[in-house]
Amino acid sequence: MRAMVLERPRTPLVMRERPAPEPASGEILIEVAACGVCRTDLHVVDGELPNPKLPIVPGHEIVGRVAALGAGVAGLAIGERVGVPWLGFTCGVCPYCGSGRENLCDRPLFTGYTRDGGYATRARADARYCFPLPERRDDAEVAPFLCAGLIGWRSYRMAGAGEGTAAERTGPQALGLYGFGAAAHILAQVAAWQGRRVYAFTRSGDDAAQAFAKSLGAVWAGGSDEMPPEPLDAAIIFAPVGALVPMALKAVKKGGRVVCGGIHMSDIPSFPYRLLWEERQVVSVANLTRADAREFLTLVPQAGVKSEVTRYPLEAANEALADLREGRLQGAAVLIP
Ligand SMILES: [Zn+2]
Ligand SMILES: [Zn+2]
Secondary structure, three states, X not given: OEEEEEOOOOOOOEEEEOOOOOOOOOEEEEEEEEEEEOHHHHHHHOOOOOOOOOOEOOOXXXXXXXXXXXXXXXXXXXXXXXXXXXXXXXXXXXXXXXXXXXXXXXXXXXXXXXXXXXXXXXXXXXXXXXXEOOOOOOHHHHXXXXXXXXXXXXXXXXXXXXXXXXXXXXXXXXXXXXXXXHHHHHHHHHHHHOOOEEEEEEOOOOHHHHHHHHHOOOOEXXXXXXXXXXXXXXXXXXXXXXXXXXXXXXXXXXXXXXXXXXXXXXXXXXXXXXXXXXXXXXXXXXXXXHHHHHHHHHHHHHHOOOOXXXXXXXXXXXXXXXXXXXXXXXXXXXXXX
């Protein structure tokens, strides 16, 4: 098999030829058809996350076909299409696993960070953390759902949305999305489908991103330094920019919530207490649970969510990462082996 490997943080990935792994007990071997490029991969490559397994094959938005089954795997068949997300393993016995919060597990493994991921022609995964993908649509277009979609969905739930619709007056009516990349472009469609008013915030002057947001259902799009035309019920920050936290707090109304959806963010500048006053909240979202994934993957076809992807050959992984870093992408980057 071929894999793009990170040997040391802050160095380019290198193409390596490796023997195809055998699936261990409980694992499957996957022939990778597409793997999305997530901002978290950039944080791994740039050395912004502690203690990655090294060398590591990044990539945690894997779509592929089951090529081999390890001992004891039930419920998956050879040739079946599956998706592999960021959450690669949880211990099952810690207090978090025991209370339905496996996203906070004390001894987890993460795909493409602490176990090898999908920037490769083949990948191994624990079968219990893979999801069958029965819906007929292009492999590359499905890949971004496996992290951008799932983390977006968990952030959305954390913002008080998810169940019910705006018409039923449940959850936020006016929702701000800061950073209009892969996650926001998926989530904007879900929120608009549920009748919520989506306000998209991009880098100031990024007309293309603002037009893109409006084409996906945003009622307004502007720079992140602008105030929206109405106060927001909730805001989700996807851009890894700490300075957005006080800006978003300024934009939410009394009792409003600001959700930080990323795994890494630059420092949050100090801000006056009055921005937090009146029961405004700031919370973060970490990882995902398998329940989040099942919920979201069921909703995708109902809501008619589409993803906009830019395809790169596997060996162009460094170019894809550079384009993401520089903000040259609209939607999501996907590697095709
Ligand atoms: Zn655990
Ligand atoms: Zn991700």
